Amino acid sequence: ETGVTQTPRHLVMGMTNxxxxxxxxxxxxxxxxxxxxxxxxxxxxxxxYNFKEQTENNSVPSRFSPECPNSSHLFLHLHTxxxxxxxxxxxxxxxxxxxxxxxxQFFGPGTRLTVL
Amino acid sequence: xxxxxQAQTEISVVEKEDVTLDCVYETRDTTYYLFWYKQxxxxxxxxxxxxxxxDEQNEISGRYSWNFQKSTSSFNFTITASQVVDSAVYFCAxxxxxxxxxxxxxxxxxxxxxx
Numbered sequence: 001e002t003g004v005t006q007t008p009r010h011l012v013m014g015m016t017n018x019x020x021x022x023x024x025x026x027x028x029x030x031x032x033x034x035x036x037x038x039x040x041x042x043x044x045x046x047x048x049y050n051f052k053e054q055t056e057n058n059s060v061p062s063r064f065s066p067e068c069p070n071s072s073h074l075f076l077h078l079h080t081x082x083x084x085x086x087x088x089x090x091x092x093x094x095x096x097x098x099x100x101x102x103x104x105q106f107f108g109p110g111t112r113l114t115v116l
Numbered sequence: 117x118x119x120x121x122q123a124q125t126e127i128s129v130v131e132k133e134d135v136t137l138d139c140v141y142e143t144r145d146t147t148y149y150l151f152w153y154k155q156x157x158x159x160x161x162x163x164x165x166x167x168x169x170x171d172e173q174n175e176i177s178g179r180y181s182w183n184f185q186k187s188t189s190s191f192n193f194t195i196t197a198s199q200v201v202d203s204a205v206y207f208c209a210x211x212x213x214x215x216x217x218x219x220x221x222x223x224x225x226x227x228x229x230x231x
Contacts, residue, residue, distance in 0.1 A: 102219070
């Protein structure tokens with residue numbers, strides 16, 4: 001595998017289900033991100049992890065719970081979601097350095113989530 | 117505050133036409149970075165270019181070129197001799213303010229290239 005991979009690619013779940021999205025990066029990066037992309041809305045940053053530590057939580061509801069066990073893997077645990085949470089969830093990774101500005105973010109193909 | 121505006125929601129051109137996608141940004145920072153990404157129907161955002169605020173040189177990469185003008189806070193993207201494979205949604209993004217992890221994306225421009 002190369003780049004950033006995400007599984008599953010498609011997910012349909014009921015509002016009472018619990019599911020998890022998985023992201024894996026094969027680029028040796030030290031930062032990982034979750035974004036939400038809804039129809040006709042800009043990409044919304046949800047969470048940022050630097051060196052496995054969460055450094056950004058963009059006021060995301062607690063029904064979304066991220067987990068970063070190591071610098072290569074990122075999960076998004078989902079429970080009691082709402083239909084309005086249906087969206088494309090994108091994972092990204094970057095190599096952050098102390099100086100020189102932001103690392104370029106490289107994205108996975110996304111998980112298309114539908115909440116019934 | 118950081119903001120990116122892509123006023124063109126959707127553009128349709130015929131193959132071989134040139135097309136320019138506009139990007140206007142707002143920031144109070146003197147150090148910032150601008151990006152363009154392409155999102156084909158498969159969903160994955162593909163990185164195209166990164167530019168820092170101190171480098172106003174225009175860039176050309178094959179059929180792609182970028183025009184960065186700080187005076188108008190714009191970072192426009194031109195595709196020359198468009199092809200059907202260029203059909204995608206294109207996003208402009210801004211990073212600055214010391215929190216470089218946080219990218220501010222525009223709403224995207226959907227480009228339709230017809231044969």
